[in-house]
Amino acid sequence: MKLHLFERSGNAYKLRLLLSMLNLPYDKVLLDPAKGELKSAAFLKLNPRGQVPVLEDGGEVFWESTGAMVYLARKFGGETWLPSDAAGLAQVMQWMAFAQNEVLFGLQWARAVVLKLRGGDVEEYRGYGRAGLAILEQHLAKNAWLALNRTTIADIANYPYVSLAPEGGIALEPYPAVLAWVSRVQALPGWIKRV
Template sequence: MMKLYHTELSGNCHKVRLMLSLLQIEHERVLIDLASGEHKSANFLEINPLGQVPVLMDGDTLIRDSQAILVYLTRKYEREDWLPLEAESMAKVMQWLSFAANEINTSLFIARLHFRFGMDFDWETAQQKGKQVLQIIDTHLQDRNWLECNSATIADIACYPYVGLAPEGKVALEPYPNILAWIDHIKQLPGYETMPGL
């Protein structure tokens, strides 16, 4: 059985939990206590030398990084509905995985770390960039319900948590009606699983 090392309040961990739930994949969850530093313990560093969650173990296969895990799950179970194999469609989905790991991670994620967890970051710059990120997404969603392919893909799952958690970084979502509608569409997916803050 697959084993997921995770923590409840991480948006990156939520991406994986949500994908596992949407795909109805049986798995075991191992909660890692970040507050006590368990992710930096010798035992956990043997699993992931980066000392980060999520980590997915599938037999002898170990995958770290939430975006990589999303790709692994959809390919392992041959779910082309979630990750199309046609070149242009796949590239468009992968663009959003990169967007999640870069633009969202260096803006909305950072602002949330400051206000939700009290970490010392340049939150004003993060908030400003976060609003630009949200405007890009909102404009893109102007004439569509999903980020790509006219259906839910891992692009949506990769971007969703930290966009949905933007208010925890003191970035309001009300100015972005297309994002609010998109969030509602995600919450209506069969097998949807939530997390604190969403």
């Protein structure tokens, strides 16, 4: 198994976390965005977006994090990280979609503007991200984990850009249940630092 990444990438971190928690060996293919290695013809053939992560396993290629996490969890994680029954699978995928919505396009895009990685209206992104944090806070005040009362890939998918929200100018102190959940994720067996 091969993971194309650069170490600071929050989206690649989702896969590094899951691979570590599942105790799966893999090879890292390190890319340097500053050298244009994400936009090379060879890499664009793997991923038309020109982004990391890309996961390769046998003949399969996954060029974004949601599909890659689903693949790893379903293939190697038994019923634990992603169940196969309709309702359980859908509850996890609902919170995976949340990670692609308020968390990515709110919290992470605000951070990306601050870090000068993209343009756009930072206050618009912050507002969208804070609306997401309010939903998370309400949910996590009553539930230890996002879906099914246990750790699933939904927690791993949401964790990186929630925990990095302060880098986008969004303090997490107003969201104590979110902070407590961040600590619980960081205490999971196999948790690793991003950098």
